[in-house]
Amino acid sequence: SWALWDLATKYLYLLVTSCSGSPPNFILLFADDLGFGDLGCYGHPTSLTPNLDRLAADGLRFTDFYCTSPVCSPSRASLLTGRYQTRSGVYPGVFYPGSRGGLPLNETTIAEVLKPLGYATAAMGKWHLGLGLNGTFLPTRQGFDYYLGVPYSHDMGPCQNLTCFPPDIKCFGHCDLGVVTIPLMYNEVIKQQPVDFLDLERAYSDFATDFITQSARKKQPFFLYYPSHHTHYPQFAGPAAAGQSRRGPFGDSLLEFDNTVGNLLSSLEQTGVLNNTLILFTSDNGPELMRMSRGGNAGLLKCGKGTTYEGGMREPAIAYWPGIITPGVTHELASTLDILPTLAKLAGAKLPNVQLDGVDMTDILINHGQSKREAMMFYPTDPSESYGLFALRLGKYKAHFYTRGAGHSETTPDHDCHIISLLKPHNPPLLFDLESDPSENYPLSPLGRPDLQALLLRIQAVKEQFEASMEFGESQIEKGIDPNLEPCCTPQCTPKPSCCQCG
Template sequence: MSRSGMDHISLFCLNICLFCASSASPPNFVFLFADDLGFGDLGCYGHPSTLTPNLDRLAAGGLRFTDFYCTSPVCSPSRASLLTGRYQTRSGIYPGVLYPGSIGGLPLNETTIAEVLKPLGYATAAVGKWHLGLGANGTFLPTKQGFDQYLGIPYSHDQGPCQNLTCFPPDVKCFGTCDVDTVMVPLMYNEVIKQQPVNFLKLEEAYSHFATNFISTSVKKKQPFFLYYPSHHTHYPQYAGSGAAGRSLRGPFGDALLEFDNTIGNLLTTLENTGVINNTLVFFTSDNGPELMRMSRGGNAGCLKCGKGTTYEGGMREPAIAYWPGTIRPGVTHEMASTLDILPTFASLAGAKLPQVMLDGVDMTDILVRQGKSKRETMMFYPEDPSEKYGLFALRLGKYKAHFYTQGSTHSGLTPDHDCTVFAALKPHDPPLIFDLEADPSENYPLPLDDLQALLVNIKKVKEQFEASMVFGESQISKGSDPNLEPCCDPQCAPKPTCCLC
């Protein structure tokens, strides 16, 4: 045998040995989930004035996705599908989002990523925005959904009065009024309110300390870990403490994003200092597109059409980065992937059992480890208020996207594109509008259908097969709200929302 042949065999054996050695220590997972961040909001995706050195580091040293999707153009349903690997219609997190007094929440019979990993001895923690329900006696909090620890705001930080709160130092009041007919926004540790209203200037410092301490403690205990960090920052109203305020070129949105990036830097430093950086998959993406109604305070979808609240690309196609030194080679992938795929991928990498339910996610280990092909051929697009009556609004098959319905949204108002605004009423398309997303990612030019009859037949078949498999779960949001469920640190308070101060 030639010397080169022997070298190849030696290298192969070395790789096998390294794999066996690494498999003895299950990988750790850090999942970073931005809020209302658009496809064009990061410097590594083309924004000229964003300052995010740590996210740029992840992109330079990891795998950057160009065709990564969330499952809903609004918050709660997007988070439900991420954590369960199932479209939000199955779990009942629709229509719209959950509120402080919502009676429903993510059903406890749904299996989250944390619950998949815990039987293997993983430590699990969530820090930041939950937004999957609070319920009576904290029924739906993270600690009831597989997470050992939780520090955060249990819903969106604009779901409470904010006009008299400080969002930037020294005493710059929050922009806008937020929701005025509910309690002040609380900070919770596990199931206990620690602060109400929350101090936005110190919030990220608390999150950073909690998250880095969780990593350090897990490493000391020689316990694999899963850290879920859904950030609030780029959602309205933006906020930042002294470490980031006024330091970006992009105003309040840029400062908020920079503060989020600073915490990502702290997490990376902790992973390095504890010696587990090479055994940790760090994954970053966003829950939905930018809220264009906030104009410069609302993010940017780049070349994509519309934003939050719509099923156009700008509402559901997100930046995404996977970073794992020594395992994931730096590069860019154009393979299609989704937040649905996180649960089966983490389960595969950890050697965990999948839940015995209908999953919509697929394992994307081949994309991450070998920059191979995706197992995902389709992506389904439901609006923020899905129904069995209308079914899918759009479907992507390969490079083609078919719109069966289009509709604008309040969230994407105040943009020059009239298709995006709330005045763009629901419009059916039969036959569907079809776009080639490789040639026209902005969805500007519907293709002539004369030469696409075979494609139309295939699209119809895929749509019918998927919708036949879809069983809508009971709507948790339609259960309504009870003001008595709104969390307040003073149980004797009356009337709400003026009672909360602790």
């Protein structure tokens, strides 16, 4: 019966994607600083996310899905290129408003893979892969037809005087001072500065609805990339979500993101393209635990943002495609790296002629099959050729060659997560069985265990083979910062940065 089910599913898939003449549409949802334990469908008792829960209930929920970096910019680079951030040079750390560098233009994004097949492409939300001189690194230079959003993180500007919740509740805490206020850009033009947080999500939702509607009207396949600001600090929410969750400001922020997911689903249904659309959801890195209850939750995983422990890089992930993806849960190993080759396979697109680190996970989606991914590599926020990998997961086992805490993961009871937990080499590596010990509490001893000794040799061989294949690209972030590159809608005004206001 399983074999017949597989054949029927594959036939239906081929019927929809090949015979109908309508290539599949793709929507990629990328939450920000959302932890493994933050969604109701991943065990949180009070999160209110009915639309994400719908995707999980009617789609495929991953339990072992990873990003490639415990901070924002490098994780986004890997997602869009299918390559570890070390190859593209998006390291160490993240881009800032005046960064000279960005995702190199010779890197090929998902949008650039799909455009030769006639796809309409749009991005909205947090880009954070560089702005550069005259918008050099904006989405419109990286394969996207349209862009609406903030080109970097929304805490990268003075925020304490801005309203984050109605009627006039100011943003919690303090953001970066001494730089321009946060801009909202349409394509390459600043439409508003500072951004209106209370209206921002509605603007995104309207942008997405228009894009889906226009694409459907033209019978044009589309790719919509939505890297959300939610639930990154400082949290914000407009009138429709503020005060509506049981989890306070963080929960309201998460609910607002979920409301947009609901609006996307409604647009797909109303335009008649829901059944020909694959929706993928995941997050860029783990929760910023230093914000305590305002920073998210990693569930039973160890530590969070900034660390190479599971809480820093194992993410919630959902794949939803009515009639094609059968509801269920998969424990197969998968990564954001795998999204580009998967979408290319489903669309019939050519892969970039470069070293890819992602693998096609179509069989996982369509048949709940086995992963082609053998291992997952863990780089710190500041990778270097001298240190190499901090950790490696092979099958159900994870080996830590180095461990280190991070400021982003302060305040937890576990002192291994804190910034004062300095870099520690481990030889032999710390070894964990993630199926029986996902919290990384109980390292396995290879003494008297020939099976574990053989496993460590295998892990070392995989590590050496991978590192031999890794060519570090020139660091884009070490190119430094030029305050003159900070976006200003009134560029000749004085005094800067306070005079940069419009909209």
